[in-house]
Amino acid sequence: MRRWPGRYGRYGRYGPGLAALVALAVLVVFPLAVSAPWLVTIGLFTLMYAALASAWNLVGGYAGYPSLGHAAFFGMGAYAEAIWWTHRTAGSGYGPFWTLPPIGLAVAAVAVPVAWVAMRTRTDVFAIVTITFLFVVQTLAFNLRGLTGGAQGVAMPVAPFAPATFERPFYYAMLALLVLALAMSYGVLHSRLGLALTAVRGDEDKARSVGVPVGAAKLTAFALSVVVTAMAGGVWAYYLSFIYPQFAVDPLLSIGMVLMVFLGGRGTLWGPVLGAFVVAPAQQYLAYRFGASQLYLLAYAALFVVVMLVMPRGALPTLRDRIRRAEARA
């Protein structure tokens, strides 16, 4: 649908695909080449945010429904994983990764009725409803003590991986999720579903009146988005092996996804990834160096305001326009 404008460069029309493969190869090699575990940890969280932002983009970018409640699905995935494994042994350590797909699907099954109700409303009210849903889930995580352990949290078995390479399996799991999210995003963009979602974003009533199945399109996009989000939550829970309600269901996680998508460019394939690769490492590094969450709040707020005021469409579309204009002038 939206192709790179102008000439495709010296690799011809395969340029973007080749670039993606090279990027993937670099990401695969990264944890093998870098010996410092903290760098791999930063990479792990960056990939997690890239996957989350890409998943958010399916609903918030393509369909134009800005969900502020995605952290709730992340938390549900995290709790499902932690509760399932809390009284089991992890064995070789890879077992908990295999429960992720069913957890993703199960959380998506829960999300569909929620989305069905929430999507009766438009933009701003939808944002309100979803953020309220987030607080519902957080309250449940605090209050259903029999299931979630309340404020004391849930513990999972610690993975029996060697300390020097402990992060690697989690890193690759997050990488797989990012590839999945991008594949979904690419598939959606190049299908009727993508066209339907673009129509919904443009003018939902008109789209409905010319026979676009708007309801089904919105719910499908939401479900796809939730599958990835919940699975990322599961990997996160297993990596930390101990989760608390206020961190598993965190409004900051929602706003992080939104910020990254807006920074990179909503409704584009690579925008969310770009946004995540800029914001997440900075955020992780600051937390690692200073451990001061208030600075990180202020930085988030400032970055957000700057993005909204200076380039509300995001970096990629703005850049693309610049290039197009420069080419037209040349």
Place this chain on the structure above:
Amino acid sequence: MHEAVQAGVLGVLTGGVYALMASGQTLIFGVMKVVNLAQGALVILAAFLSHSLFTAWGVDPFLSVLIIAPLMFALGTAVQWLLLRPLHQDDAALLSLLVTFAVALGIEGALTLAYHTDYRTTRPAYVDRSWRIVGYQVGEVRLAAFALSLITLGGLWLLLSRTRFGRSVRATVQNPVAARLLGVETARVAALGFGLGAATAAAAGAVYGMVYSFNPNSHYDLISRLLSVVILGGLGSLGGTVVAALVMGIASSLVGALVSPVWSDFSFFVVLLAVLLLRPQGLFGARLRGAL
């Protein structure tokens, strides 16, 4: 039965505080079609300011409203003028929603820097005093807070219905283009309207600080409750907001007394869900929208 009535009385008083907090939000939505996610943070900011004035100089929390309200008014006007007004018009609703979220984060971050994260309460000498009215316990602070809510809401209503400024606000709410054609400076009205909404947070914050304990994170608790109230009342309807705040105050208080306090927050969400399923425009959304 006695317990239920006692809870109901408490609920009405609490509802008054919610009405005060949510009225600013409704006003801002009415004037600008902006869902202000920073309203909770503004309330908490006012609570901290009132707390500081009380502990540093012994300023009575109710009197501190007179000092804080102009500050909040200036802050609200500045936020609207500097951050919201320049946004692109195509999707201003979404962008301004996110900008107000950013403002909330900024306030939370600044408060955390200044006050750290421990909980505090403003405790003037009369905070624990209460009256017995036909056998029911009524806290003095809560009653005074309720009165303050009534006064503020009454003042707001007078301002909107009886003054020139109020008329231009209502004109902007009903039809911004027509208002501009008739000579209303809608941009200025929007900024002042936002400031007014923020100023109501001063009164709400001073009261909140005496009734509840709070820390810089508390605005997350507030925001979902306020949004539930505003949606139940019908976005933009001041009267609807007051009714919805009372309904929510009573409901959560009854649940808290009869079921369990941990579930009292939940009554907000249940009501919200029911509203969205049965009547998405809220109680008074269709009829009173624009009429304020």
